[in-house]
Amino acid sequence: MPLINVIPGDKIPTAPLNVRVPMWRVPGWLMLLVWIGRGLARVVVLAVRYWWLTVPAGLAVWVRAEYGTVVLVAAVLVLTGGCVTWWQLHPASWLRFGWYPLVGRWRRVWVYRRRWASAMATCGLATVFDGDRYIPRLGKVRSDSFGDEVTVRLLPGQIPDDWATAAPRLAYTFRLRDGRAYAAAKPDRVTLRFLRRDPLAALVAPLPVAGVPDFTALPLGIREDGDVYQLRLTGSQLLIAGATNSGKGSVIWSLIRALAGGIRSGLVELWVFDPKGGMELAAGTPLFARFAYEDPDRMAGVLEEAVKRMRHRAARLRGTSRQHVPTPADPLIVILIDELAALTAYITDRKVKERIKEALGLLLSQGRAVGVHVIAALQDPRKEVLPFRNLFPTRIGLRLVEKEEVDMVLGDGARDRGALCDQIPETAPGIGYVALDGVREPVRVRFSYLTDHDITQLVRDYARPGGGAL
Ligand SMILES: Nc1ncnc2c1ncn2[C@@H]1O[C@H](COP(=O)(O)OP(=O)(O)OP(=O)(O)O)[C@@H](O)[C@H]1O
Ligand SMILES: [Mg+2]
CATH class of the missing domain: 3.40.50.300 (P-loop containing nucleotide triphosphate hydrolases)
Structure with a gap:
């Protein structure tokens, strides 16, 4: 006898079906292997993602093991001296290519990553759908002497205006002075600009006069x-x-x-x-x-x-x-x-x-x-x-x-x-x-x-x- 009687053209009845979930017996050693595999994959991903920390740290360990502590200290001193010389000789390029990329990476981890999930939730930018929680993905952080530019992947359903409204709230959440949001070049992203100090605080002196003014600029x-x-x-x-x-x-x-x-x-x-x-x-x-x-x-x-x-x-x-x-x-x-x-x-x-x-x-x-x-x-x-x-x-x-x-x-x-x-x-x-x-x-x-x-x-x-x- 069929379990359910389906009458042609009629609605399918929604009576509970008698479904039996198959049982699998997984041996303990296999579970252990899976966990270890997952843990290793995570470590590799983190090591690649934070290469700017792991590569120098790995190098330092290798130099010390191969040549001893004295050589390691000497190498660190030479590197520091090189950076200081670069800074003294050409501060603009040192800041742009040396210092600010490091600051941006550091601030991404230390300031933004640490509080990201809670900040998204408390500022109303995370969503719950079908029982799952969705949090916008934190992208690159670029720093300069006045603040940080943070790129964020929008969740489906969000527009840059949502972020513009939340930006001042976000700035305070990250303990910063001022925050604004801009539409990024790609339509699935938004750029947040957080200020650490106001670049316009100082008086602006008169600008140079052009002999022939450019009326378009x-x-x-x-x-x-x-x-x-x-x-x-x-x-x-x-x-x-x-x-x-x-x-x-x-x-x-x-x-x-x-x-x-x-x-x-x-x-x-x-x-x-x-x-x-x-x-x-x-x-x-x-x-x-x-x-x-x-x-x-x-x-x-x-x-x-x-x-x-x-x-x-x-x-x-x-x-x-x-x-x-x-x-x-x-x-x-x-x-x-x-x-x-x-x-x-x-x-x-x-x-x-x-x-x-x-x-x-x-x-x-x-x-x-x-x-x-x-x-x-x-x-x-x-x-x-x-x-x-x-x-x-x-x-x-x-x-x-x-x-x-x-x-x-x-x-x-x-x-x-x-x-x-x-x-x-x-x-x-x-x-x-x-x-x-x-x-x-x-x-x-x-x-x-x-x-x-x-x-x-x-x-x-x-x-x-x-x-x-x-
Ligand atoms: N760009 C600026 N940077 C720094 N200080 C400024 C600047 N512009 C104006 N000030 C200061 O603010 C004062 C008022 O500025 P200003 O006379 O230009 O204001 P205003 O908007 O023309 O006012 P009003 O409507 O009364 O004519 C000035 O005396 C000056 O000291
Ligand atoms: Mg006036």
């Missing part, structure tokens, strides 16, 4: 990874947002300095608006082609003059070129506005306000291709104050007062991806976040700071050939 400050932050001005408009005393002035002066070579040769004309009474920028008058402050009517007039220039140029270039190339006869016009809200929101004369808004809207929307760029600083990025926010393709977010302002300035989701403008301390002016071409995550930058003396020198060395603005 104007040096303005230092990035967290130690590279120079270069602004792409060609084809763009720039918004600098930051609370009072956040260092907007230093961004503007860094930019003026980056353009200085072009100002002296006549390739660049600076049209400057300093509505807060000319306090910030008056010192640079000999560098400016136009300088307007205080009088709203005059500011509207200068903006309208820029619109006229832009229209003439557009008419001339139409059909012959799609991107203006600056020459002394036809220079790049850079319109610098220190406090944009003073032009767009705080003016009481409605007629003048309308004129300014119209001119600014035209310059922002049509100026890029014809070499007319607007660079505007702003304290309050709320929509009411700045109706043109979306016309600025490039934005810099310095210290901001509220969390919500970060996404207003740098775009939706920027704060979640790591632009913590609201957490920049007041004691660190000139630090901000920028978006880089082709990089999802905002990058932290410190802009160079020009003292009054630096400004005086800049003005003396790079004044306009035809004299400064009135």
Whole structure:
């Protein structure tokens, strides 16, 4: 008689089946062999994985056995002496190829590996599926003088944003200062950057001035990874947002300095608006082609003059070129506005306000291709104050007062991806976040700071050939 009756077309009944598990009798010596085999395989894997420890240790044991302790001590001393000499002769290559790879390997084992499983579980990055626990795999650790870059294999279902949210928590778990996550080149990986000390803590001195500025790469400050932050001005408009005393002035002066070579040769004309009474920028008058402050009517007039220039140029270039190339006869016009809200929101004369808004809207929307760029600083990025926010393709977010302002300035989701403008301390002016071409995550930058003396020198060395603005 069949054990189960299956009726065609019917559901298979789920009554418990009488399954008998076969019994195997394994002799004790075989079990012992399997354990020993497994243990040996594990030792070999560990020895290969940590070759940088096992190879020198093995060599040391061999030298001692073959030639004695004295030779071993002498060999260690010679090796140490070689490293010290390398460090003294060429510190950069010693650190890059000698010291930091060792530090990275050591920190991988000692700092990360040790607490990895528990950190993953407590930060919500491990998963349980079907009774099994899954932990993201720890990859390479690369160290430098400021921190560690840790590569991690993502678990299925995770995205880099999950790690960006957990990164500060992870940093504290590993007892480090600050942590951020970046999407890696391969889509199954994420790179974590943990800081041991802040590379942007020190003041950034003014950067060298190029005789002919490269408008696609104007040096303005230092990035967290130690590279120079270069602004792409060609084809763009720039918004600098930051609370009072956040260092907007230093961004503007860094930019003026980056353009200085072009100002002296006549390739660049600076049209400057300093509505807060000319306090910030008056010192640079000999560098400016136009300088307007205080009088709203005059500011509207200068903006309208820029619109006229832009229209003439557009008419001339139409059909012959799609991107203006600056020459002394036809220079790049850079319109610098220190406090944009003073032009767009705080003016009481409605007629003048309308004129300014119209001119600014035209310059922002049509100026890029014809070499007319607007660079505007702003304290309050709320929509009411700045109706043109979306016309600025490039934005810099310095210290901001509220969390919500970060996404207003740098775009939706920027704060979640790591632009913590609201957490920049007041004691660190000139630090901000920028978006880089082709990089999802905002990058932290410190802009160079020009003292009054630096400004005086800049003005003396790079004044306009035809004299400064009135
Ligand atoms: N890059 C920088 N590095 C170091 N210190 C800076 C930097 N930028 C600004 N500071 C310091 O912070 C102070 C305020 O900077 P700044 O005047 O540029 O701020 P701001 O954002 O323009 O403020 P406000 O909105 O009031 O005009 C400066 O006096 C200077 O001492
Ligand atoms: Mg200012």
